[in-house]
Amino acid sequence: MFNLPQALKRLVIGRAMRSEELGETLLPKRLALPIFASDPLSSVAYATGEILLVLTVGGTAFLYLTPWIALGVVGLMAVVVMSYRQVVHAYPSGGGSYEVVSRNLGANSGLVVAASLLVDYVMTVAVSVASGVDNIISAFGSLAEHRVALALGFVVLLTAVNLRGVRESGRAFAAPTYLFIGGILLMVVTGLVRLAFGDSPQAPTAGLGVAALDGKDTLQGLGLLMLALRAFASGCTALTGVEAISNGVPAFRAPKSRNAAATMSVMGITAVVMFAGVTLLALTSHVHYVEDACQLTGLAGDCRTHTQQTVIAQLAATVFGGSDTVLFYFIQAVTALVLILAANTAFNGFPLLASILAQHRYLPRQMHTRGDRLAFSNGIIALAVVAGGLLWFYRADVTSLIHLYILGVFTSFTLSQIGMVRHWNRTLATEADPAVRAAAQRSRAINGLGAVTTALVLVIVLITKFTQGAWLAVVAALLLWLTMRGIRRHYDAVSTELAVQDTAAECARPQQVHAVVLVSKLHRPTLRALGYAQALRPDTLEAVTVDVEPEATAELGAQWTASDLEVPLRVLASPFREITKPVVAHVRELTAAHPGDAVAVFIPEYVVGHWWENLLHNQSALWLKSRLLFTRGVMVISVPWQLSSAGRADRPARRAPGAVRRGEPDRVR
Numbered sequence: 001m002f003n004l005p006q007a008l009k010r011l012v013i014g015r016a017m018r019s020e021e022l023g024e025t026l027l028p029k030r031l032a033l034p035i036f037a038s039d040p041l042s043s044v045a046y047a048t049g050e051i052l053l054v055l056t057v058g059g060t061a062f063l064y065l066t067p068w069i070a071l072g073v074v075g076l077m078a079v080v081v082m083s084y085r086q087v088v089h090a091y092p093s094g095g096g097s098y099e100v101v102s103r104n105l106g107a108n109s110g111l112v113v114a115a116s117l118l119v120d121y122v123m124t125v126a127v128s129v130a131s132g133v134d135n136i137i138s139a140f141g142s143l144a145e146h147r148v149a150l151a152l153g154f155v156v157l158l159t160a161v162n163l164r165g166v167r168e169s170g171r172a173f174a175a176p177t178y179l180f181i182g183g184i185l186l187m188v189v190t191g192l193v194r195l196a197f198g199d200s201p202q203a204p205t206a207g208l209g210v211a212a213l214d215g216k217d218t219l220q221g222l223g224l225l226m227l228a229l230r231a232f233a234s235g236c237t238a239l240t241g242v243e244a245i246s247n248g249v250p251a252f253r254a255p256k257s258r259n260a261a262a263t264m265s266v267m268g269i270t271a272v273v274m275f276a277g278v279t280l281l282a283l284t285s286h287v288h289y290v291e292d293a294c295q296l297t298g299l300a301g302d303c304r305t306h307t308q309q310t311v312i313a314q315l316a317a318t319v320f321g322g323s324d325t326v327l328f329y330f331i332q333a334v335t336a337l338v339l340i341l342a343a344n345t346a347f348n349g350f351p352l353l354a355s356i357l358a359q360h361r362y363l364p365r366q367m368h369t370r371g372d373r374l375a376f377s378n379g380i381i382a383l384a385v386v387a388g389g390l391l392w393f394y395r396a397d398v399t400s401l402i403h404l405y406i407l408g409v410f411t412s413f414t415l416s417q418i419g420m421v422r423h424w425n426r427t428l429a430t431e432a433d434p435a436v437r438a439a440a441q442r443s444r445a446i447n448g449l450g451a452v453t454t455a456l457v458l459v460i461v462l463i464t465k466f467t468q469g470a471w472l473a474v475v476a477a478l479l480l481w482l483t484m485r486g487i488r489r490h491y492d493a494v495s496t497e498l499a500v501q502d503t504a505a506e507c508a509r510p511q512q513v514h515a516v517v518l519v520s521k522l523h524r525p526t527l528r529a530l531g532y533a534q535a536l537r538p539d540t541l542e543a544v545t546v547d548v549e550p551e552a553t554a555e556l557g558a559q560w561t562a563s564d565l566e567v568p569l570r571v572l573a574s575p576f577r578e579i580t581k582p583v584v585a586h587v588r589e590l591t592a593a594h595p596g597d598a599v600a601v602f603i604p605e606y607v608v609g610h611w612w613e614n615l616l617h618n619q620s621a622l623w624l625k626s627r628l629l630f631t632r633g634v635m636v637i638s639v640p641w642q643l644s645s646a647g648r649a650d651r652p653a654r655r656a657p658g659a660v661r662r663g664e665p666d667r668v669r
Contacts, residue, residue, distance in 0.1 A: 026253045029263050034177035036248050037267035039124055039241025039345035040077075041177065042338045044184060044274040046131050046398065047073070048282050049311040050234035052289040054227065060210050060288070065228050070279040073235045074272050076453060080242050081268035083417050083450030085261045086443045087246045090423060092257040096247035097416035098353060104419035104426075113412045114357055115480040117243070119473055120408030121346035121353075123401065124240060125387035128346075129154050130396040132339030138313040139323075139332040151396035152388055154340045159384040162347040163377055180338035181270060183331050184312075188277030191319040195284055201318040204309065206286035209297035230464040236457055238275055240409050241342070242267075243416070244349040251348075282311055285318045310335075343387075351379030361491040362484040407465065407473045410458040417451035420444075510598035512539040514590055517602045518583065518624070519545045519569065522559045525604035525641035530567055532639050533602045543569045544586060546579045579620050584627045591633045600635045601628055609645030 027035065051069055055062045091099050097117065102110025133150045137143050143150065194201055245264045252259045282289075289311050290296060294303035309317070316331035317323040351367075355376045358367035366378045394400045424444035431437050462470065515538035517529050526543075533541055543560075547553045553571060560569045572582040590599050603621050608614055621638075628636050 027251050028253055029259050029266075031174055032245075032248070032252055032259070032263050033266060034174045034341075034344075035251075035348055036245045036345060037241070037263065037271075038177050038338060039128065039244065039342040040239065040267060040271050041181065041274070042128065042335075042342035043238045043240060044271060044278055045135065045310070045312050045335050045339055047235050047238035047275060048279045049289050050237055051231045051279075052282065052287065052311065053291050054231040054234050056210050056288065056290045056295065057227070062224070062227060063283070065231065066279065066283055069228065069232045069235055070276065072232055073238055074276055076236065076457060077239055077242075077268060077272055077275075079446075079450050079453050080239055080413060081264055082446050083413075083420070084243060084246050085264055086420055086447055087416060088249055088260045088264065089257050090420065090443075091246075092249045092260070096243055096249075096353070097412040097419075098247075098356065100416045100419040100423070101412075104422040105415065109415055109419075111362065111481050111484055112477075113415050114353060114362070115477040115484065116408035116411040117353055118350060118408075118480060119477045120240065120412075121350040122383060122386050122390065123408070123473070124346040125155065125158075125343040125383060126390040126394070127237075127398060127401050128339050128342040129158075129387075130391060130394075130398045130401055132336045132342075133396055134398055135310055135313065135332055135336040135339060137307060138309045139329060139336075141307045144307055147396045148392060151391045155343070155384055155388045155391065158340070158343055158347055159380060162344065162380050176334060176337040176341055180334040181274070183334045184274045184278065186327075187316060187319050187331060188274070188281060191281045191285070191315065192277070194319070201281075201285045203282075203285040203287040203314045203318045204323070205288040205296065205314060208288055208299055210288050210290060211295050211297050226464065229460045233457070233461045233464045236410070236461065238271065239413075241345040241349075243409065243412060244345045247349050247352050251352075278311070278315065281315050281319070285315065287311055287314050287318075289314070346387075347380055347383060350383045351376035354379040354382070357484065360488075362488050364487065407458075407461055407470045408477060410454055410461055411477075413454035414451060414458050417447045417454060420447035421451060510596065512594065512597040513600055514538060514594060514597060515541040515600045515602065516587065516590070517541070517543045517567070518604070519543045519556070520620070522556060522563065525606070525639070528641060529602045529604040529639040530565070532637075533600070534567075536600070538600060539597075541567055543567050544572060544583065545569065546572045546574050546582050548574055548577050548579060580623050580627055583624055584631070587628060587634055588631060591631065598633055598635060600637055602637045602639055605638050605640055607640045607642040607646045609643070613643075613645060 048070070051066055052063070055065060055069075087096065087100055091103075093099060098110050098114045101113045129151045132154065133147055136150065137147065191201055242264075245260050245267070249256050249260045252263075288296065289308065292303075293299065293306040293308055296303065296306075299306060309323070312335050313323070313328075313332055316328045317325075320327040320331070322328065354363055354367040357363040358365050367376065367382075369378060370376060390401065421444055424440045424447065427440045428437060428444070431440065466474075513536075515533045515536070517526070517533050519526050530543065543565075545553065545556060557569065557571070570586075572586055574582045587599055587601060591597075601624075603624060605621050606613075625636050625638075628634050
């Protein structure tokens with residue numbers, strides 16, 4: 001029989017894969033770069049714009065700070081990349097910052113990192129998709145009213161592609177990422193060549209003035225410092241996602257650590273070159289990019305309805321001769337695409353980290369389960385749901401979402417570098433080889449510099465962004481930290497409770513078994529349940545029915561007597577026409593009257609072939625089981641009776657995805 005849901009599932013995510021096919025999903029460097037580095041690479045599209053948005057609150061007076069702030073971001077990127085190369089080599093198992101901090105600073109500190117990263121992965125999806133939609137709207141302004149629908153649609157698309165597996169998503173996303181890199185470098189080189197030959201390109205907004213907000217054009221001293229720090233914090237969005245490669249080392253082909261470190265170096269160099277080039281072009285072409293379009297003076301039309309072009313869009317129009325050229329649309333297309341695909345960094349990092357946390361019993365164990373395509377499907381779906389909710393709540397507005405961003409990533413940066421310093425200290429305390437000691441000392445210096453630098457940035461980000469919305473990210477991370485601790489306490493308590501204390505005593509047989517067969521009518525399912533109960537040879541056996549309708553009960557009694565069944569039928573009174581309470585009360589009376597014995601309750605159930613048939617059958621059985629399962633000493637036994645629809649639906653499957661997830665061998669090869 002044709003199964004439409006299964007057919008749609010196979011169409012979307014593909015055929016189920018065997019467990020032994022996991023090795024086929026390992027990534028070469030050319031695919032690992034777009035998968036794990038698309039976020040820091042794509043942040044080039046908005047990092048410069050975020051710096052300009054902050055500085056232009058004072059008009060154009062403070063744009064002279066831009067190159068110094070950009071230089072600080074570049075230096076920070078270099079330090080972080082070098083620091084994480086040490087993490088990749090020292091901890092290749094894929095835990096990244098979480099593993100480093102847990103091993104060196106303790107479990108609670110590790111959970112702080114984990115909570116911060118999980119929140120930041122969610123924000124990566126939300127910000128990247130919203131920014132990508134912004135670039136689409138820059139080219140096609142009429143789509144502005146469909147911003148939220150477009151963003152949610154892209155999240156659904158990313159989810160579907162990632163459910164197909166890591167390697168599949170890498171193949172799908174490789175071309176857009178490399179086209180984006182090539183397009184941005186082409187734009188930067190073309191613009192700089194024109195500038196070198198005296199043909200300085202001017203942005204579409206170069207002729208517009210920028211009005212200062214609230215007299216901020218006169219900032220001095222501490223006020224100017226805070227403005228510069230806030231701009232620097234916003235520019236640090238260029239560093240988001242740098243740690244994803246350290247989390248994904250197990251996904252690389254061998255030699256894993258070397259390939260991951262090489263990919264991280266390529267990512268860092270490429271991101272720095274593109275960010276520096278875009279920032280230089282934005283300054284030389286006098287791009288004006290403001291938070292509120294009404295700050296722009298000399299703007300034609302109503303500023304309240306004006307849709308600003310992004311910095312990348314203005315530069316593409318400037319360098320390539322207008323916003324109606326082929327290369328302009330090419331830049332906008334690949335920028336929008338890579339920004340949306342940058343969320344793929346989170347779609348790989350979040351499920352991997354959630355899987356490790358689940359393995360350590362800090363998240364539900366389902367997060368460690370691989371789906372049909374050997375991806376951590378539950379983590380992918382959870383990320384999509386939360387990020388989609390954020391996009392809907394904040395109307396896919398980048399400016400609103402960006403304030404919740406990067407706080408978590410710098411928390412993990414700082415703690416992981418401190419953890420790495422402690423790691424190298426332990427190595428130096430036990431290592432006697434001069435060459436190894438020299439390498440460890442060099443690595444400790446790099447990680448120490450990284451710890452100091454990222455700690456300073458964390459303080460800056462916290463101070464400048466806390467009141468603008470970053471406090472929500474702090475609260476979310478705190479709640480997640482408390483939740484994970486609660487989950488671990490629950491799993492630990494269950495493990496302690498289930499631990500075997502005395503094998504002989506706990507494996508002892510009950511003194512007697514008292515069987516109860518629940519009866520509603522005298523039909524074939526009832527007779528099967530009676531036969532099965534008799535086959536188990538209990539010490540006592542009775543059939544029980546509830547007197548809800550006296551006429552039906554009398555008819556059942558007459559049929560029972562006429563059938564000459566050996567099993568006695570007990571009728572339970574029910575003056576309020578309830579079924580569950582009288583049965584539960586009777587079973588509890590049995591357990592109280594026979595301590596140390598077991599009571600087995602047999603419940604005949606229909607097995608149906610269609611989901612809607614479940615609404616018509618087995619409702620009383622479900623309620624009874626839900627109550628009886630909480631009664632100590634009671635065994636609830638379902639005795640199935642397959643209806644004809646179930647027989648038609650029962651076809652041998654070519655492959656059982658559930659068996660793959662459990663690690664069992666396939667029945668059919």
